[in-house]
Amino acid sequence: MTAPPVRILLCDDHAVVRAGLLALLGSEPDIEVVGEAGSGEEAVALAAKLTPDVVLMDLQLGEGIDGVEATRRIAATGVHVLVLTTYDTDADITRAIEAGATGYLLKAERPEELFAAIRSAAQGRTTLSPPVASRVMARMRKPLPTLTDRELDILAQLSQGLGNRDIARALFISEATVKTHLGRIYDKLGVDTRAGAVAVAKEQRLLP
Amino acid sequence: MTAPPVRILLCDDHAVVRAGLLALLGSEPDIEVVGEAGSGEEAVALAAKLTPDVVLMDLQLGEGIDGVEATRRIAATGVHVLVLTTYDTDADITRAIEAGATGYLLKAERPEELFAAIRSAAQGRTTLSPPVASRVMARMRKPLPTLTDRELDILAQLSQGLGNRDIARALFISEATVKTHLGRIYDKLGVDTRAGAVAVAKEQRLLP
DNA sequence: CCCCGCATCAACCGATCGGCCGATGGGGCC
DNA sequence: GGCCCCATCGGCCGATCGGTTGATGCGGGG
Numbered sequence: 001m002t003a004p005p006v007r008i009l010l011c012d013d014h015a016v017v018r019a020g021l022l023a024l025l026g027s028e029p030d031i032e033v034v035g036e037a038g039s040g041e042e043a044v045a046l047a048a049k050l051t052p053d054v055v056l057m058d059l060q061l062g063e064g065i066d067g068v069e070a071t072r073r074i075a076a077t078g079v080h081v082l083v084l085t086t087y088d089t090d091a092d093i094t095r096a097i098e099a100g101a102t103g104y105l106l107k108a109e110r111p112e113e114l115f116a117a118i119r120s121a122a123q124g125r126t127t128l129s130p131p132v133a134s135r136v137m138a139r140m141r142k143p144l145p146t147l148t149d150r151e152l153d154i155l156a157q158l159s160q161g162l163g164n165r166d167i168a169r170a171l172f173i174s175e176a177t178v179k180t181h182l183g184r185i186y187d188k189l190g191v192d193t194r195a196g197a198v199a200v201a202k203e204q205r206l207l208p
Numbered sequence: 209m210t211a212p213p214v215r216i217l218l219c220d221d222h223a224v225v226r227a228g229l230l231a232l233l234g235s236e237p238d239i240e241v242v243g244e245a246g247s248g249e250e251a252v253a254l255a256a257k258l259t260p261d262v263v264l265m266d267l268q269l270g271e272g273i274d275g276v277e278a279t280r281r282i283a284a285t286g287v288h289v290l291v292l293t294t295y296d297t298d299a300d301i302t303r304a305i306e307a308g309a310t311g312y313l314l315k316a317e318r319p320e321e322l323f324a325a326i327r328s329a330a331q332g333r334t335t336l337s338p339p340v341a342s343r344v345m346a347r348m349r350k351p352l353p354t355l356t357d358r359e360l361d362i363l364a365q366l367s368q369g370l371g372n373r374d375i376a377r378a379l380f381i382s383e384a385t386v387k388t389h390l391g392r393i394y395d396k397l398g399v400d401t402r403a404g405a406v407a408v409a410k411e412q413r414l415l416p
Numbered sequence: 417c418c419c420c421g422c423a424t425c426a427a428c429c430g431a432t433c434g435g436c437c438g439a440t441g442g443g444g445c446c
Numbered sequence: 447g448g449c450c451c452c453a454t455c456g457g458c459c460g461a462t463c464g465g466t467t468g469a470t471g472c473g474g475g476g
Binding site for chain 4: 174
């Protein structure tokens with residue numbers, strides 16, 4: 001007897017990529033794409049309706065909720081989510097794993113690895129792309145400084161180009177507090193100016 | 209008689225995306241993928257060797273030369289380049305067109321549009337995704353301020369988080385000159401702080 | 417040849433930033 | 447209860463930034 005095919009739900013905001021993945025996965029007899037979603041909301045709804053074995057999830061979804069949030073909601077229902085994305089920054093990886101992703105694959109991976117990861121994910125087994133695995137290990141060894149929620153708030157305002165006074169007003173705190181937070185942010189990010197902090201924030205995708 | 213198929217060279221640094229496009233384009237009888245490249249250098253070499261009718265080019269290529277530079281070199285040999293990418297910022301569009309791209313499509317486009325654009329590009333006809341076309345038109349009507357080369361130099365240093373003195377030293381000019389340039393950069397970008405300038409620069413992908 | 421855009425520089429000044437000290441209070445954990 | 451993390455605030459000071467005005471030289475286009 002042959003095992004039943006793995007039922008897949010695709011989620012990617014790029015129609016061409018979805019179509020490409022659909023065509024690509026169509027070449028594997030034991031993998032069946034049962035649905036496509038172009039947004040996080042759609043993916044959450046379809047996952048609940050179709051209860052696929054695996055949701056293939058991109059993290060960058062343009063409008064609406066992002067891939068991490070979609071992953072969190074879908075994973076909470078017990079459906080396995082395999083993240084398939086372009087970026088491998090610490091922030092993205094950490095958030096996805098924390099949200100309950102079963103695996104984390106890069107689009108740069110070879111297609112065979114994707115197939116294998118899908119089959120693994122269907123059984124709840126974790127697969128990580130080598131670069132991703134490396135970063136996870138490095139993170140375990142030397143936990144990088146993580147910004148607190150409040151510090152992220154400050155950083156978000158800073159990335160709008162606001163001065164300390166405006167940040168203070170926007171967050172209903174005093175200017176002194178803003179400066180205190182900024183000092184710690186500089187420390188954690190390894191910079192010593194606000195421009196540098198913004199650069200790192202954008203580079204590392206620390207902000208939504 | 210049937211026309212000979214359009215011969216395509218794929219260029220994208222993500223293996224999964226390449227495989228997806230390959231499978232997708234395989235469904236069209238009159239489109240034949242004759243080669244794949246995972247880097248700009250590879251694309252330039254293969255384009256010269258295979259002389260395809262159309263090169264399908266992503267702009268973000270990770271290591272090595274970027275998609276714009278690859279487009280410039282390939283277009284210079286008379287081969288049509290159809291840009292297929294995720295981003296639709298003014299800077300990307302402008303650079304790609306200026307580099308000689310025959311068309312500019314977004315990955316969010318429907319697959320049928322991609323097929324049509326490929327056939328058009330094979331005959332040298334231009335196709336632009338609607339959002340891209342909009343931006344081009346808008347740019348014609350009200351030409352946005354363009355940063356000069358020197359201003360981009362300053363902005364690049366600024367994005368490293370350097371202070372005025374360090375920027376001056378890095379570029380072998382006086383601190384006063386740096387401030388003058390920064391003032392004009394603020395003007396053109398519509399900001400009034402260095403943090404804001406860095407934010408816009410990263411957002412608009414003004415820097416390589 | 418003259419004008420204009422671009423890059424270069426100077427001097428000045430008020431506002432802001434960054435670094436430093438220390439302090440309080442709440443919440444979770446053992 | 448004690449401990450630690452986090453967020454909150456204050457004050458001080460030197461360094462830096464942002465804005466302004468004005469000036470020089472160089473190159474291209476009309």
